[in-house]
Amino acid sequence: MRILIAMMKHETNTFSPIKADWKRFQDWGAHLGENALKAYEGTGMPFGAYVELARAMGAEIVTPVAAEAMPSGPVxxxxxxxxxxxxxxAVRSGVDAAMLDLHGAMVAEHTDDGEGTLLEKIREIDPDLPIAVTLDLHCNLTDKMVRNCTALIGYKTYPHVDMYEVGKQIGKVLIDAMDGKVTPVMSWGNAPLLSQTLRQGTDDEPMATLIRLCREAEKEPGVLAATAFGGFALADIRDSGNSVIVVTDGDQKKADEVRDRILxxxxxxxxxFIYQHTPLKEQVAKAKTMTEGPVLLxxxxxxxxxxxxxxxxTVIEEVLNQGLEDVAVAxxxxxxxxxxxxxxxxxxxITLKLGGKTDMPSIGEVGEPLTVTGTVKTLTNGEWIVRGPMYTGVKVFMGPTAVLDTGNMEIVIVSNHHEPWDTGVFTSVGIQPEYKRYLILKSRIHxxxxxxxxxxATLTLDGKGVTTSDNNLLRYEKVRRPIYPLDLLNEA
Structure with missing residues (x-):
């Protein structure tokens, strides 16, 4: 038994000016062959779960690539x-099954459906190959993705702390199908809803309700997997938005019924699913009244x-102007x-013209550096290993990294983009975040x-940027219409 295990991931923001070239994938960690296996075996990723399943079967493992980059413009x-x-x-060379760790919102220069295009090409080579796929909760699901695999599932948590679990779940479905124990059938559909990422946290409503319905459905006889995708609204492609997919054991009617219920x-x-804004100055002023920290901004x-x-x-400048003290930024x-x-x-x-190096033509903004003066506190190579519940065991490469101490604020400055979902972004440079009064995090939910x-306490600060939750700033050209909230739709 030869099992192909691969990872190919990118969440594409079509409004972003940052290019997703090969170097960007290398900066995160693009691994080929045996190096892919070494990098991700034993981690909390779907790739790690797949490897564990394959080893338990005594299968030969083929790992052609494991590549991911921080989200940006088209690949x-x-x-x-x-x-x-x-x-x-690897498929051409002959494999008995494929287990793929994908994202679901990859837009490339030559295709709006990166994952669907890959799966379609695999099927052209081997039409009957059993294929299991894991996708991110922010997947923009397409018919091409579903038609060209055997069983598909998405994460049920945001932040994504269940990646290993869903990988193991759908990998087991595939193995059972190959053993003749189950016959997976799938039903999918999308809603005319372009929900915003900031409103998709699975500990919060409304997403919590959809996840509960999925988990309840998976307890029903014959339901092998149920996923409610929040979608990724910042990819301007036809199929962006909320969707649902259900996998059952040979029962198409049941799959359709569960799908329609959740949709x-x-x-x-x-x-x-739509974020309500508050003026930046008002939120920072509110933060200033909070005495017990850390307050997450x-x-x-x-x-x-x-x-x-x-x-x-924008946000850092306002926090400095209002005189908040004991602040750390990541x-x-x-x-x-x-x-x-x-x-x-x-x-x-040192005095620096910090940030503001990048123009954002899609929202009509130019880069505006901020002049800041401070002391060079720390210099590192930016490498550390995630020990928290998301991306557990994965090595992070922030590139050459420095900390500037202005007196009131310690600013972590990196050479590679990295979202702060783990406290290592601070501890790796000598900052103990739990003792700060304020933490400015360039993050949404992760x-x-x-x-x-x-x-x-946590406050959202509405600054500027191409991950804005203000739909009035974004010009959509490809997404299917009508769609809420870009269009006001009748209940019918």
Whole structure:
């Protein structure tokens, strides 16, 4: 038995000016062949779960590639092919099954459906190959993805702390199908709903209700997997938005019924999927009155974990202007600033034009650096291993990293984009976040994986950036219409 296990992941923000070229995947960690196996075996990723299942079967494991990059603009065709071709070549060489760790919102220069295109090409080579697929909760599900695999599932948590579990669940379905124990059939559909990522936390309503319905459905006889995808609204493609997929053991009618039940609830809750804004100055002023820390301040419009530039200084400037003290920031992307701090050396004072290096034409914004003065506190290579519940065991490469201490604020400055979902973003540079009064995090929901246990309160700060939750700033051209909230739809 030869089992192909591969990872090919990118969440594409089509409004982002950051290019997803091959170097961006290498910066995160693009591994080929045996190096892919070494990098992800034993981790809390679907890839790790697949390997464990394959080893238990005594199968020969083929790992052509494991590649991921932080979200950004469309993937270049070259980068896409560097990931896809090793997978296709492995299929050509002959395998008995494939277990794929994908995302579901990959847009490339030559295709709006990166995952569907890959799966279709696999099926062209081997039409009967058993294929299991895990997808991110923010997947924009397409018919091409579903038609070209055997069984498909998505994460049920955001932050994504169940990646290993769903990988094991769908991998087991595939193995049982190969053994003749089950006959997977799938039913999927989407709602005319373009919900916002900031409203998709699975500990919160309305997403909590949809996840509960999925878990309840999986307890019903014959239901092998049920997934409610929040979708990724910042990918302007036809199929963006909320969707549902159900896998049953040979019962198409049951799959359709469960699908329709969950989709109907998503539509019923549509208004709750839209974020309500509060003026930035008002929120920072509110934060200043909070005495017990850490207070988590979310600079969510500049979240590189959804494709933002991570160098917008709007929120940081307002916090400094209002005089908040004992603040730590994770993180500002500015490789040039890091180089200046390296030249200055630890303990020396420096004035920087920090951030604001990237224009954002899709929302009509130009980069605006902020002049800050402080002391170079720390310099590191930016490498550390995640010990928290999300991406457990995975090595992080922030690139050359520095900490600037302004007196009131310690700013972590990185050379590679990295969303702060684990406290290691601070502890790796000598900051103990649990003792800070305020933590500014360029994150939306993933911060909860590492920081929810220590945060005493959380405020969303509506700054600028291409992960904005203000639909008035985004020009959609490809998404199917009509769709809520871009169009007001009747209940019927």
């Amino acid at each position: 270049t065709e070259e980068a896409y092919n560097r990931m896809a071709e090793p997978i296709l070549e 109907a609830k998503a539509w019923e809750l549509k208004e709750d 979310l600079d969510h419009a500049d979240n590189c974990g959804s494709g933002a530039t991570q160098d917008v200084m 993180a500002v992307w500015d490789p040039a600033a890091v180089q200046e701090m390296q030249k200055a050396g630890i303990g020396n004072k 911060y909860r994986a590492g920081f929810a246990p220590i945060g005493k």
